[in-house]
Amino acid sequence: xxxxxxxxxxxxxxVEQVASPLRQAGCSVHVYTDVVPxxxxxxxxxxxxxxxxxxxxxxxxVGGSAMDLAKLAAVLAVHKGSVADYLNLTGTRTLEKKGLxxxxxxxxxxxxxxxxxxxxxxLDTTKDVVTHDYLLADVxxxxxxxxxxxxPRVTAATGIDALTHxxxxxxxxxxxxTSDGLALQAMRLIAQGGGTWSGPTGAHRYGERQLPGWVGxxxxxxxxxxxxxxSARRTVSYxxxxxxxxxxxVCDGLHSPKLHETNG
Numbered sequence: 001x002x003x004x005x006x007x008x009x010x011x012x013x014x015v016e017q018v019a020s021p022l023r024q025a026g027c028s029v030h031v032y033t034d035v036v037p038x039x040x041x042x043x044x045x046x047x048x049x050x051x052x053x054x055x056x057x058x059x060x061x062v063g064g065s066a067m068d069l070a071k072l073a074a075v076l077a078v079h080k081g082s083v084a085d086y087l088n089l090t091g092t093r094t095l096e097k098k099g100l101x102x103x104x105x106x107x108x109x110x111x112x113x114x115x116x117x118x119x120x121x122x123l124d125t126t127k128d129v130v131t132h133d134y135l136l137a138d139v140x141x142x143x144x145x146x147x148x149x150x151x152p153r154v155t156a157a158t159g160i161d162a163l164t165h166x167x168x169x170x171x172x173x174x175x176x177x178t179s180d181g182l183a184l185q186a187m188r189l190i191a192q193g194g195g196t197w198s199g200p201t202g203a204h205r206y207g208e209r210q211l212p213g214w215v216g217x218x219x220x221x222x223x224x225x226x227x228x229x230x231s232a233r234r235t236v237s238y239x240x241x242x243x244x245x246x247x248x249x250v251c252d253g254l255h256s257p258k259l260h261e262t263n264g
Contacts, residue, residue, distance in 0.1 A: 001027050002051060004070040005062040006035040014107060014146055018062055030054060035066045040122045044072050044083045051077040051100070059100050061114075063107035063146075068119040071135040075099035083121070087128040095132045104137040107146050108158035112165065114140040163190045 001022060005015045010033055019029045032050055036043060051059065051073035059077075061070025072083060078099045079086075085093040104114035117135045120127055147155065163186075169175065170183035 001029050001058045001060060002054060002056040002073070003029060003031045003060045003062060004035065004047060004073060005031065005033055005066045006037075006064060007033045009063045009066075009107060012150070015062055017146065018060065018105065030056070035069055037065050038120075038122045039065050039069055041084060041128075044069060044119075044121050047073045048076045048083055056100060059102045061102065061104045063105070064113075067104045067106065067113045068121075070102055070104060071119045071137075072130060073100075074102040075132070075134050083130070086130050087121070088131055089128050091130075095130075095134050098134045101138045103139045103141060105141045105143070105146065107150055108154060112162075114142065159190055163187065166190065 003015060003019055009015055010031065015031060019031060022029050032047065034043065034046055034050075047069040056077070059070050059074035061067035075095060075097075076083060076086065076099065078097050079093075079095065081093050085091050086095060106114045114137055117131060117133050119130045119135055121129070166183045166186035169179050170187075172179070175183075
């Protein structure tokens with residue numbers, strides 16, 4: 001089995017919580033940690049090459065950007081060509097096989113990447129994605145206990161990330177009554193979860209935070225303004241929550257006609 005994660009999560013001991021039971025069950029587990037936030041194309045290529053070079057029958061992605069790389073590694077392990085060949089904007093190949101089974105395990109509530117069919121990679125001055133239903137996880141394990149050791153600032157920041165996704169889903173010109181209802185409930189849950197980072201005793205409250213994180217699944221419907229904000233990377237150290245927190249009001253103002261129609 002191949003576990004893809006980042007060095008920080010390995011140091012926190014979260015990866016061992018995943019790998020230890022597997023080893024005790026007699027599984028051979030390889031932990032791959034060549035992962036960075038907002039992974040560049042080169043990092044994606046390395047992860048795929050590693051997956052192709054091993055005799056793995058399962059890929060597990062633990063936390064953040066590692067889940068995007070796990071999706072790529074699992075699918076492209078059974079394909080030829082580079083990751084660049086399969087990028088949506090500039091690639092020339094299409095995915096033809098589902099690839100290796102994959103399990104995705106989030107450690108924060110934010111993008112909802114564990115239930116989406118997209119993998120995002122950073123290029124020199126912009127971003128591109130690989131999108132296909134083959135990238136969907138076979139299993140997504142959402143365990144609130146895995147979020148307890150994450151630093152409070154990360155928990156708070158990814159809460160803003162989840163809130164942004166909920167707001168974007170709600171004001172999207174492509175929204176539906178179903179997505180509106182789920183987005184509004186996500187906002188309520190986030191508003192009620194302000195104390196979730198107060199320590200292990202509040203672990204049960206992390207479960208409430210995971211549900212609104214899944215609003216990321218509505219990225220297909222809301223118009224992709226996160227990509228429109230990428231130009232800010234030139235002057236701002238990009239993290240999803242930092243740019244979204246600063247640009248949310250401005251970007252969502254573009255969708256104000258929907259609010260006027262809804263609220264009169």
